[in-house]
Amino acid sequence: MTELLSGNEAIARGIYEAGVTVATGYPGTPSTEILEAVSRHKDEIYCEWSPNEKVAFEVAAGAALAGARAICTMKHVGLNVAADPLMTLSYIGTVGGFVACVADDPGQHSSQNEQDTRHYARFAKIPVFEPADSQEAKELVGLALEISERFDTPAILRTTTRVSHSRGLVELGERQGARAAAFERNPPRYVPIPIWGRKMRVKVEERLGRLAEEASRSPANRIEWRDRNLGIVAVGIAYSFVREVFPEASVLKLSWCYPFPDALLKEFAAGVERVLVVEELDDIVEEHLRSLGVPCQGKGLVPRIGELSTDRLRETRAKMEGRDPEAGRMPPVPEAADLPARPPVLCPGCPHRGVFHGLGKRDVVVTGDIGCYSLGVFPPLNRTDTILCMGAGVTMAHGMDKAGEPRKVVGIVGDSTFFHSGITGLLDVAYNRGSSTIIVVDNRTTAMTGHQDHPGTGRTLMGEATVEASIEDIGRACGIRRVATVDPYDLKETARVLAAEIDAEEPSLIVSRAPCPLHTRSRLGPPRFIDRDACVQCGNCVKLGCPAIESDDESVRINELLCSGCGMCEQVCKLDAIQVGEGAGDE
Ligand SMILES: Cc1ncc(C[n+]2csc(CCOP(=O)(O)OP(=O)(O)O)c2C)c(N)n1
Incomplete structure (x- = not known):
């Protein structure tokens, strides 16, 4: 059976199907809907909004050490809050699969910065998976949990806004049997005091090598040979844009980009004339390819700031072909005539x-x-x-x-x-x-x-x-x-x-x-009206910044449809020109 799901809903479905029993998180756009969708399975999965991301991470970590499959969800800046447990859970590892689902927000649609979560994966020396669409988002949850268990490591599932919020058809599967929690005491394994922590440190490095080999073999990464003149390494969502703009190019599709699948990267680079890396935000794979001695292009042609799109990639193509980048752009969408600007404001009736x-x-x-x-x-x-x-x-x-x-x-x-x-x-x-x-x-x-x-x-x-x-x-x-x-x-x-x-x-x-x-969803009181005869347009009510209060050079009015009846404007009007009642003076 297939269903049309957003990336976040698909991740929630993946969590359900993979037999996860504990799911935690703290809201943050564009990640919030993952846990909201998981909560529809509350008979099978314990889920909670934790007070913050560090708590969410640690609760899920506790569940995973007890043997359950566990996930936590957050937006990119949330991982800063959870960075402390992340760094050391990498040393300790996990028993049941542990995945942190972290949603990045390129373009800062609803965030104060634009950080790239893949840096954290490299920092913590753990694998990071990046789906290109909803179907893959669901599948990668299962793969990430499996890799987490096999390699005794936490893992990150990184999405970006377009994947989180776009919809695609997803093939649904059955839920796997969940594991019962049964913590096995073993302090040298779970307590990173220096004598044991130093041993864990060695394990982390050794694990990285094995993970890199696995990443080269994994179905999450694949080479698609086409024209060998241009080979594009496309990471996560970039794959969809690359296929549209460079349909003839050979592509190395990477949905598991760290630890870097060196063998696959080298095989691909050796098979093409010229390599271009297309990844959203930072030049993580590009920099690594250079360190392997592979000449490649990337951020010199592909934007580093903001979301990628087919349009922006068309400009990249135009630049590569020595054409005017403007020529690569799609014709602009005609703007609706005279749409008034809508500055962000508190809602009517906001306390x-x-x-x-x-x-x-x-x-x-x-x-x-x-x-x-x-x-x-x-x-x-x-x-x-x-x-x-x-x-x-x-x-x-x-x-x-x-x-x-x-x-x-x-x-x-x-x-x-x-x-x-x-x-x-x-x-x-x-x-x-x-x-x-x-x-x-x-x-x-x-x-x-x-x-x-x-x-x-x-x-x-x-x-x-x-x-x-x-x-x-x-x-x-x-x-x-x-x-x-x-x-x-x-x-x-x-x-x-x-x-x-x-x-x-x-x-x-x-x-x-x-x-x-x-x-x-309740009105706070009856809508207010302005008595035009009494109003001297002093502007006191306008200074409240309420979207229901409309003014121009001639008059001040209250939009009855927007007014929530909070009565603040009535309180600031020194002339009692704002009242409850019929809109006398308002047409
Ligand atoms: C570390 C971090 N986590 C999550 C978010 C997303 N976020 C932005 S504001 C906010 C909380 C808003 O709730 P509240 O403080 O009650 O204020 P309200 O919006 O209700 O006025 C959240 C979760 C964030 N910006 N940073």
Whole structure:
């Protein structure tokens, strides 16, 4: 039977078919749907959203050492968070297959950077698999788990956005029998204290050689001989683009690129006149080919930055043939006439808006973080000054404070981000006698990645009710004495609490709590209207940055279809021109 599946759904199917019994992860585009799809098999597979990627990695590692097949999922930057256990699990190895499914985001569609996860595979000296399409995504899960078990190594399945999110037909198979967990005690194998760790270190090098030989024989890598004038080494998704743009060329299709399949690379290079390497992001295979003494072209012709596409590869071909690269481009898609620009903004009724509105009244530095509230950086809110990575909204505030920044520093993190990596920062603020004000904008969900549960929501990925971690209690347990909770829709009260905490000498924690209305799918109140006769166009309501409030030179209006009825605009209107009721004055 075949089914049309996205790359992420196909990976989930591969996880199911391969008899995996433990699947963990932390949301992050473009990886999130893998675990969501796995959770449909919750009778067979235990799955969880872990508080962060390091936890997800370690939980899966524990399951794998007990003998189960286990996987964890994350986006590329998540592997930075999980890098510590990754590096040493490589030494320890695994009993049941262990695969980290890591989704890269070339082009930074929804990420703060564009790192290439294959570097981590080389860094940790473990195999990395890279599917070209949904069918292969499913198959490689099974292969990666098998290789992981046979070679006693963790493995990485790296996808990029196009594979994760494009759909293709996938042949479905049966689920293999799952192994029962039964941990066998053996400290020299599982405890990398130096005397044993040094032995593991030797094993890792020896394993690399065997893996490279296997990679040369593996069905994941194959040579397709065609015209021998040009041979293209195509890695992962690049294979699909290469076949379309260079249909006549011989191709070495690599879906298992590290440890490098040297024998296969040499055989291919020896069989063609000229070698071109096409890989998304960095020149990992290209650099290695050069180190083998194989002359080749690659990033000089193929873009290093952003996603590859057939269009971009056509430009490469044009350059190789000495034609104008413009000539290689497809005719541009005609632009729809007069489409208005849509700057990114917080949704109508977003509770985060209340906090940014309150902060707008104060001359403070705001260290922000990653989540929907990152949008506070844009006009008209303009209330975020820095963003680094998850958790840094707390810690960078403390750093600025300790550096002697004369203004008060306010750190903002979301609820999911707080549980992910904000808690240790808060502990630092309290322990090291900081004075910053930390705000947790708690909308009761991980909104930015599509409303996943987390330790504060009271629900698990398996759909069970569970304990709700209290941000306020955690703050107090960290040693923060000033802890306040506000309703961000109450602008006056929010501004009052912000002022009191910002002016305090000691560090404080403010929890701004209101559920994301997109998640609860509920209106917050009746839509508001602007009484044109009373409105003097002072712009106070426009400064909220609500997409439902539309203005031009002549008037300010509220779009009834967009208005969520949160009432913030009514509170900022000094002339009571914004009201509940029929749209008097609005046509
Ligand atoms: C290390 C890492 N993991 C995952 C992500 C993807 N990601 C971006 S923001 C975010 C959390 C957003 O949730 P929350 O902090 O509750 O804020 P909200 O979007 O709900 O306002 C996640 C998981 C990331 N950017 N970095």
